[in-house]
Amino acid sequence: MTINLTPTQLLAGLGVVLLLLIVWRSGARKAKAAKGAAQASARLLSLTGRVLVTAGGIVGVQWLVITHPGNTTLLLVVLGLPALFASYTLTRALTVTGVDGPRRRGDR
Known part of the structure; x- marks a missing residue:
């Protein structure tokens, strides 16, 4: 048989x-993009959940300390420590550390 x-x-x-x-x-390529x-959306949802749980924990501890007064030092620590963490995070997020210019092909 020949073809x-x-x-x-x-x-x-x-x-x-x-x-x-x-x-x-x-x-x-389309499957990889999808x-x-x-x-990315799952990461955002996971981050949102962690933020809400952490905020709930902080608010819960603060509520306990505020509703049971008696120790002023404990009250200041419970209210001040989350404020320090929040200010550190906001400062890092809003500080520009470098200028991103156009990247060349070999840059990482």
Whole structure:
């Protein structure tokens, strides 16, 4: 059994294979982009949950100390310590440490 292919048929076959390869790679890129978007939203949701739980814990401890007065030092520590953490975090978040210029291909 011999297969006789004309040059036109051979080029058409190679074109179909090339087209399938391009479609497959673009599908893989779209899947990777969708995966990255899903991970980013999951990270945001996880961060939001952790922030809410931590804030609830701080508020709970502060509420306990405020509703049971008697120790002024403990009251100042319970109210001041979260304020210090918050001010440190805000200062770090709002401080510009460098200027980001255009990146070259080899930069990390």
